[in-house]
Amino acid sequence: MRHSKRNMPTIIDVARRSGVSKSTVGRALSGGKNINPETKEKILKAAQELGYERNHLAQSLRSGRTGMLGLVIPDIANPFWAEVARGAQDKAAETGASLLVFSSDWNSEREASHLRALRQARVDGAIVNPVENRIEDLNHFGMPVVLIGSSAERYPELPSVGSDIIQGIGLGLDHLNSLGHHRPAFLLGPFGRLARVKFQRAVHDYFVVRGMDPTDLLIEQGDYTVKSGKAAMERILATRPERPLCLFAANDLMALGALLAVREAGLTCPDDVSILGFDGIPAGVFSDPGLSTIAKPARGIGGQSMTVLLDQLSGQTVESRLVLPCKLVPRGTLRDLSNTEPTKLKATG
Amino acid sequence: MRHSKRNMPTIIDVARRSGVSKSTVGRALSGGKNINPETKEKILKAAQELGYERNHLAQSLRSGRTGMLGLVIPDIANPFWAEVARGAQDKAAETGASLLVFSSDWNSEREASHLRALRQARVDGAIVNPVENRIEDLNHFGMPVVLIGSSAERYPELPSVGSDIIQGIGLGLDHLNSLGHHRPAFLLGPFGRLARVKFQRAVHDYFVVRGMDPTDLLIEQGDYTVKSGKAAMERILATRPERPLCLFAANDLMALGALLAVREAGLTCPDDVSILGFDGIPAGVFSDPGLSTIAKPARGIGGQSMTVLLDQLSGQTVESRLVLPCKLVPRGTLRDLSNTEPTKLKATG
DNA sequence: CGTTTCCGTGGGAACGTTACCAGTTATTTC
DNA sequence: GAAATAACTGGTAACGTTCCCACGGAAACG
Numbered sequence: 078m079r080h081s082k083r084n085m086p087t088i089i090d091v092a093r094r095s096g097v098s099k100s101t102v103g104r105a106l107s108g109g110k111n112i113n114p115e116t117k118e119k120i121l122k123a124a125q126e127l128g129y130e131r132n133h134l135a136q137s138l139r140s141g142r143t144g145m146l147g148l149v150i151p152d153i154a155n156p157f158w159a160e161v162a163r164g165a166q167d168k169a170a171e172t173g174a175s176l177l178v179f180s181s182d183w184n185s186e187r188e189a190s191h192l193r194a195l196r197q198a199r200v201d202g203a204i205v206n207p208v209e210n211r212i213e214d215l216n217h218f219g220m221p222v223v224l225i226g227s228s229a230e231r232y233p234e235l236p237s238v239g240s241d242i243i244q245g246i247g248l249g250l251d252h253l254n255s256l257g258h259h260r261p262a263f264l265l266g267p268f269g270r271l272a273r274v275k276f277q278r279a280v281h282d283y284f285v286v287r288g289m290d291p292t293d294l295l296i297e298q299g300d301y302t303v304k305s306g307k308a309a310m311e312r313i314l315a316t317r318p319e320r321p322l323c324l325f326a327a328n329d330l331m332a333l334g335a336l337l338a339v340r341e342a343g344l345t346c347p348d349d350v351s352i353l354g355f356d357g358i359p360a361g362v363f364s365d366p367g368l369s370t371i372a373k374p375a376r377g378i379g380g381q382s383m384t385v386l387l388d389q390l391s392g393q394t395v396e397s398r399l400v401l402p403c404k405l406v407p408r409g410t411l412r413d414l415s416n417t418e419p420t421k422l423k424a425t426g
Numbered sequence: 427m428r429h430s431k432r433n434m435p436t437i438i439d440v441a442r443r444s445g446v447s448k449s450t451v452g453r454a455l456s457g458g459k460n461i462n463p464e465t466k467e468k469i470l471k472a473a474q475e476l477g478y479e480r481n482h483l484a485q486s487l488r489s490g491r492t493g494m495l496g497l498v499i500p501d502i503a504n505p506f507w508a509e510v511a512r513g514a515q516d517k518a519a520e521t522g523a524s525l526l527v528f529s530s531d532w533n534s535e536r537e538a539s540h541l542r543a544l545r546q547a548r549v550d551g552a553i554v555n556p557v558e559n560r561i562e563d564l565n566h567f568g569m570p571v572v573l574i575g576s577s578a579e580r581y582p583e584l585p586s587v588g589s590d591i592i593q594g595i596g597l598g599l600d601h602l603n604s605l606g607h608h609r610p611a612f613l614l615g616p617f618g619r620l621a622r623v624k625f626q627r628a629v630h631d632y633f634v635v636r637g638m639d640p641t642d643l644l645i646e647q648g649d650y651t652v653k654s655g656k657a658a659m660e661r662i663l664a665t666r667p668e669r670p671l672c673l674f675a676a677n678d679l680m681a682l683g684a685l686l687a688v689r690e691a692g693l694t695c696p697d698d699v700s701i702l703g704f705d706g707i708p709a710g711v712f713s714d715p716g717l718s719t720i721a722k723p724a725r726g727i728g729g730q731s732m733t734v735l736l737d738q739l740s741g742q743t744v745e746s747r748l749v750l751p752c753k754l755v756p757r758g759t760l761r762d763l764s765n766t767e768p769t770k771l772k773a774t775g
Numbered sequence: 776c777g778t779t780t781c782c783g784t785g786g787g788a789a790c791g792t793t794a795c796c797a798g799t800t801a802t803t804t805c
Numbered sequence: 806g807a808a809a810t811a812a813c814t815g816g817t818a819a820c821g822t823t824c825c826c827a828c829g830g831a832a833a834c835g
Contacts, residue, residue, distance in 0.1 A: 363682050
């Protein structure tokens with residue numbers, strides 16, 4: 078190794094080599110004004126020759142800005158959150174900031190510990206997906222925060238970025254309607270969860286607004302896993318004999334599980350059963366047929382939340398709540414019934 | 427906000443409040459010896475009351491250790507690398523270290539820029555997946571490095587952690603043999619790549635060691651994408667009429683592509699065609715049937731490389747090259763021919 | 776020509792912590 | 806009981822940078 082970490086060159090070495098004071102070197106290196114172009118070039122050259130690398134710690138300690146930002150998400154190994162992280166990271170890199178990434182595993186203790194670590198690292202700000210059942214106050218975190226995800230609503234005073242689930246659900250139901258699926262079954266999450274309540278209410282409102290009957294919709298429950306999706310579809314198939322059937326699942330994993338159940342029952346998708354997912358995970362491409370879904374703007378959420386955070390850091394007032402639109406991704410799990418028997422369907426609907 | 431970032435309490439505030447000197451506070455807080463238990467408790471209490479949070483920057487600047495580690499991988503949004511990151515992160519968290527994660531996108535300029543950022547942040551060490559075509563010298567990086575991935579071989583002096591591809595291939599071929607597939611077709615990567623060469627050599631050696639004929643094996647080429655896998659399988663189906671057919675693909679994405687081609691040709695997997703993948707990506711679960719594959723220990727690579735890095739930091743001498751075993755993940759794409767016609771197959775093989 | 780403004784530079788203090796040394800007691804040792 | 810040792814504490818100097826002020830000289834102004 079060239080310099081053994083304990084004797085890396087400092088501005089003072091650069092100053093000696095270029096025959097000026099460390100103040101001048103500092104000015105030259107931090108791009109300040111009031112510096113003779115010739116002197117600056119001389120200093121830059123000396124710095125390069127010495128292999129000088131600015132000590133970010135000292136700079137941060139003195140200036141009070143670290144140029145480091147924090148990101149606390151449930152699980153970096155989860156494709157959705159990995160996309161979010163990537164979006165945030167790219168945006169941060171544009172401004173030369175580094176990102177400290179932590180996975181909380183939906184565990185509020187780990188979350189608290191990570192937030193403490195961020196505070197100790199004196200990051201300039203943080204993006205956090207707060208754990209759902211967390212009570213402790215994120216409000217006086219001590220630095221700018223931007224919240225992401227559905228549980229952000231618990232902190233109305235803090236800026237947040239999320240996906241527009243209501244719009245996404247509308248998009249999905251519109252699409253289903255256009256294909257002739259007017260009363261799909263729904264597969265939602267666990268009863269207690271905030272996301273579940275929001276989803277169900279959005280569906281209800283959609284039906285009411287359009288003068289359709291929102292009661293007696295078939296709603297099954299799962300826990301967002303493949304297994305629970307499969308089990309739910311088995312229940313539906315057992316109780317509902319009618320066959321062009323349609324299911325709108327609250328996430329892709331359950332939708333894929335439902336797809337497995339359809340196959341095991343000897344039925345085919347989309348001929349017998351149509352399935353629409355929600356999330357837009359990459360694995361949806363590989364199922365047979367490919368999973369039609371409503372994609373959340375994962376990378377966009379990461380990028381936008383970073384933008385909001387950076388705006389906040391530069392002193393701008395920021396929008397308190399930003400929702401990004403979802404996108405329809407039609408693949409192969411939806412059957413088009415609109416041309417087959419439009420009159421009959423209209424009559425029943 | 428409670429304290430507006432510019433007036434967070436320091437040890438000196440804690441010292442005032444608890445009536446001791448800042449030296450004593452320092453001792454109490456950094457868990458050193460030579461401190462009266464009562465005094466220590468008093469100080470801890472005062473610190474808590476003030477909401478004191480140790481300034482990691484100052485600590486690092488003075489002590490020369492930041493407790494921060496770097497991780498440079500191609501793409502955090504890629505499931506495989508996300509797993510690696512997760513493994514490294516968990517291991518780092520055990521020792522209280524934070525991880526700075528960067529995505530290089532297989533771009534050596536971005537990689538160089540990220541390495542510079544790590545050096546400026548004065549991280550204690552880094553884990554790097556070097557970009558393949560990189561020439562610049564990672565050898566005098568200036569701090570402990572651990573390499574991961576296949577291109578680590580270019581830096582024989584640096585410690586590295588990878589998966590044992592040769593063992594994984596052996597595992598796959600053993601398994602195929604046991605199921606009666608003695609001469610599978612192979613779907614490998616682009617000709618120039620190091621990984622392709624290694625794969626092909628491993629297959630060759632496997633055949634030679636077992637006294638089997640390594641020549642005239644059917645080898646198709648792809649570029650690790652789904653599309654190329656599909657195209658390759660279409661070529662194979664067109665040229666090879668015999669039907670219990672078997673394909674061993676060099677990665678899961680191509681294997682899934684091949685699976686699509688089989689379906690589109692009106693054939694079924696595994697009845698007509700058996701497919702074995704390599705990687706162990708999560709999406710393999712959702713295909714129909716589920717993709718049998720050789721899983722690389724992604725999280726293990728992350729965790730082990732972090733262990734090696736931490737060992738190196740604590741002054742221990744470390745193994746220069748560590749290879750982790752791959753694991754067989756049997757799902758549904760492999761047909762068992764061993765019971766059906768063992769004698770006939772033995773005769774032909 | 777004296778005064779003001781500007782530019783370029785240097786010298787110190789400060790950021791918050793740990794390392795080190797020098798004290799002051801309390802405790803042990805011969 | 807004096808001396809040596811241990812336990813605890815305080816003061817000061819770093820770590821490498823930026824911030825602030827002061828200084829000299831050149832240019833601009835009246």
